[in-house]
Amino acid sequence: MHLAESERDLRLDLFRGLALWLIFLDHIPSNIVSWITIRNYGFSDATEIFVFISGYTAAFVYGATMQKKGFVVASARILKRAWQVYVAHIFLFAIYMAEIAYVSAHFENPLYAEEMGVFDFLRQPDVALVQALLLKFKPANMDVLPLYIALLAAFPPYVWLLLRMPTLALSVSVAIYVVAWEFGINLPAYPSGHWVFNPFAWQLLFAFGTWCALGGMKRIGLFIRSPYAVALATIYLLVSLAVVSTWYFPAYAHLVPKWLTEWMYPIDKTNLDVLRLAHFFALATLTVRFVPPDWPGLHSLWLRPAVLCGQHSLEIFCIGVFLAFAAHFAMIEFSDGTAMQILVSILGIAIMVAAAALMSWYRRIEERSPGTRSKPPSTTPAGSST
Amino acid sequence: MKRIVLALAGLLFAGVALAQTSDLCPVADGELKPGFPLPHVTEAIANKQLDIVVLGTTSSALSGPGGSGKAYPARFEIELKNELPDVAIRVTSYAKPRQTAPDMEKEIGRILSRDKPALVVWQTGTGDAIRGIDPETFREALDAGVSAVRAAGSDIILINMQYSPRTETMIALTPYLDVMRFVALQHEINLFDRFAIMKYWSEIGLFDLSAATKKTDLAERVHDCIGRLLTEFVLESAKLTAPEDKDTH
Numbered sequence: 001m002h003l004a005e006s007e008r009d010l011r012l013d014l015f016r017g018l019a020l021w022l023i024f025l026d027h028i029p030s031n032i033v034s035w036i037t038i039r040n041y042g043f044s045d046a047t048e049i050f051v052f053i054s055g056y057t058a059a060f061v062y063g064a065t066m067q068k069k070g071f072v073v074a075s076a077r078i079l080k081r082a083w084q085v086y087v088a089h090i091f092l093f094a095i096y097m098a099e100i101a102y103v104s105a106h107f108e109n110p111l112y113a114e115e116m117g118v119f120d121f122l123r124q125p126d127v128a129l130v131q132a133l134l135l136k137f138k139p140a141n142m143d144v145l146p147l148y149i150a151l152l153a154a155f156p157p158y159v160w161l162l163l164r165m166p167t168l169a170l171s172v173s174v175a176i177y178v179v180a181w182e183f184g185i186n187l188p189a190y191p192s193g194h195w196v197f198n199p200f201a202w203q204l205l206f207a208f209g210t211w212c213a214l215g216g217m218k219r220i221g222l223f224i225r226s227p228y229a230v231a232l233a234t235i236y237l238l239v240s241l242a243v244v245s246t247w248y249f250p251a252y253a254h255l256v257p258k259w260l261t262e263w264m265y266p267i268d269k270t271n272l273d274v275l276r277l278a279h280f281f282a283l284a285t286l287t288v289r290f291v292p293p294d295w296p297g298l299h300s301l302w303l304r305p306a307v308l309c310g311q312h313s314l315e316i317f318c319i320g321v322f323l324a325f326a327a328h329f330a331m332i333e334f335s336d337g338t339a340m341q342i343l344v345s346i347l348g349i350a351i352m353v354a355a356a357a358l359m360s361w362y363r364r365i366e367e368r369s370p371g372t373r374s375k376p377p378s379t380t381p382a383g384s385s386t
Numbered sequence: 387m388k389r390i391v392l393a394l395a396g397l398l399f400a401g402v403a404l405a406q407t408s409d410l411c412p413v414a415d416g417e418l419k420p421g422f423p424l425p426h427v428t429e430a431i432a433n434k435q436l437d438i439v440v441l442g443t444t445s446s447a448l449s450g451p452g453g454s455g456k457a458y459p460a461r462f463e464i465e466l467k468n469e470l471p472d473v474a475i476r477v478t479s480y481a482k483p484r485q486t487a488p489d490m491e492k493e494i495g496r497i498l499s500r501d502k503p504a505l506v507v508w509q510t511g512t513g514d515a516i517r518g519i520d521p522e523t524f525r526e527a528l529d530a531g532v533s534a535v536r537a538a539g540s541d542i543i544l545i546n547m548q549y550s551p552r553t554e555t556m557i558a559l560t561p562y563l564d565v566m567r568f569v570a571l572q573h574e575i576n577l578f579d580r581f582a583i584m585k586y587w588s589e590i591g592l593f594d595l596s597a598a599t600k601k602t603d604l605a606e607r608v609h610d611c612i613g614r615l616l617t618e619f620v621l622e623s624a625k626l627t628a629p630e631d632k633d634t635h
Contacts, residue, residue: 027555099555099556100556106598107597109552109597109604110448112445112450112550114444115512115516140555140558183628192518193518193519193520196558263571266568294577328554
């Protein structure tokens with residue numbers, strides 16, 4: 001099959017940018033602004049969007065490379081990307097260590113003697129650092145990048161298969177998901193437990209993104225634009241909204257039938273629960289139906305900030321994790337009132353947008369100067385941000 | 387039957403004296419509404435002998451001189467004695483540092499056979515979140531522990547984690563809070579939502595929970611409130627036991 005040389009699909013950048021903002025808002029604890037994020041209105045959250053779009057753009061970029069330059073070159077580029085993500089993860093870990101070391105030295109309160117146990121690992125930095133380098137140590141909010149590294153590391157043979165037998169490739173992915181659920185397979189973590197995002201489960205969404213990018217969208221496009229799919233998706237979204245509402249208004253919890261709660265709960269994020277997956281599919285179906293690729297709004301000035309962030313996803317994701325730490329720190333040190341929560345949320349997103357704009361500018365000047373980059377990344381859809 | 391009715395009447399009376407707790411330690415609207423009865427507690431009160439076990443970790447204790455007398459299990463015992471002066475009340479606290487739910491679940495059988503409590507108050511979750519125990523493992527331990535308590539003929543209340551603003555970005559509590567809510571609902575038992583209560587106190591400015599201090603006065607006041615509210619919660623829940631329900635037991 002041949003990859004269509006098409007216009008860059010700005011929808012991918014837009015929704016990934018929005019997902020990055022939502023992830024940032026969700027990472028600030030006790031933040032009133034996080035009420036606007038989608039996890040409060042349904043089963044899935046921004047992580048699903050991020051992983052799906054990452055798969056989609058990765059397939060677009062590296063699929064084309066593999067077709068034009070062969071397996072070895074494409075694999076080398078994918079693994080280089082995995083290495084970049086690994087370095088980014090270690091960078092975030094250093095920031096996390098700095099924060100935790102600072103708090104452990106400055107915070108004392110007999111009320112929280114038990115919570116201080118989270119600093120215990122500072123007594124054994126040798127173990128903690130080695131475990132972090134092995135991606136087994138899993139500080140809060142730092143779980144997405146290890147998943148992404150694992151997915152990229154396993155990606156080269158998958159692209160190879162996908163370019164030849166897409167249906168088989170997707171079936172393999174579904175089979176891995178089913179086997180992981182059936183036998184409870186996940187990677188171990190330190191000091192105990194397993195990865196927060198089980199790569200054997202979450203690979204399904206990534207793989208589905210790659211499959212859609214390399215021709216799958218054409219195959220299912222007719223179905224997902226049909227009124228049946230749209231109706232089904234709408235009903236599912238409304239039901240999940242109703243169920244999720246009872247989490248915040250427990251007085252109505254009795255309205256959810258007992259058989260349904262027994263079957264439904266707990267909705268497992270670690271292993272990408274089928275209910276979460278279905279919720280993401282429903283959201284994606286409505287998005288594809290109502291936001292066409294040539295929608296003029298995609299070029300509007302208003303959405304430009306989100307598109308920019310989506311085009312530098314790795315960097316903006318890392319900045320977002322750091323900013324969430326910083327925002328929480330500011331709320332503790334100065335004020336944790338509603339005004340402060342809104343201020344740090346807006347300020348954080350503004351910094352993310354400014355950083356993305358700066359990176360776009362860097363990319364432009366590097367493209368202009370000869371010899372620095374052989375090929376301008378803008379010829380590949382969604383750039384190098386995979 | 388008659389004893390139960392008398393006990394319920396006594397509980398209604400106790401409610402009047404509890405009014406001051408709501409001034410001292412306010413909770414959000416709709417918070418601490420007991421959903422499920424505590425039949426064994428109601429029966430124990432009728433029999434004038436109420437034995438309670440608190441199974442917990444460091445957040446169920448206070449360090450320092452006289453700490454154990456100021457931690458919430460001791461406050462809970464004193465409040466219960468005030469409210470139910472003619473009932474012999476004993477609250478035994480088993481608070482051990484660094485315990486996870488699976489650790490505590492292994493102890494439950496021994497504690498039940500030794501103390502034969504009418505009520506087990508099980509505080510857990512923080513150690514599990516810090517150590518990153520799998521939420522599923524946590525759920526299984528809770529499930530087994532709750533089942534063991536009920537099989538032994540005792541009531542149970544779960545207490546979840548403390549709200550700790552300083553460590554909020556470092557300890558991922560959400561999955562464990564969800565599991566505790568789910569297990570409570572599934573077993574139709576009461577959850578004392580310490581996390582939500584303390585978060586509310588922080589929001590309304592009742593306590594400055596992010597303050598750095600070596601002094602124990604803040605901790606003592608928080609524990610005092612937890613003890614008072616727990617008393618109110620237990621007595622209100624015990625009131626839900628309808629006399630006709632009792633005859634089936």
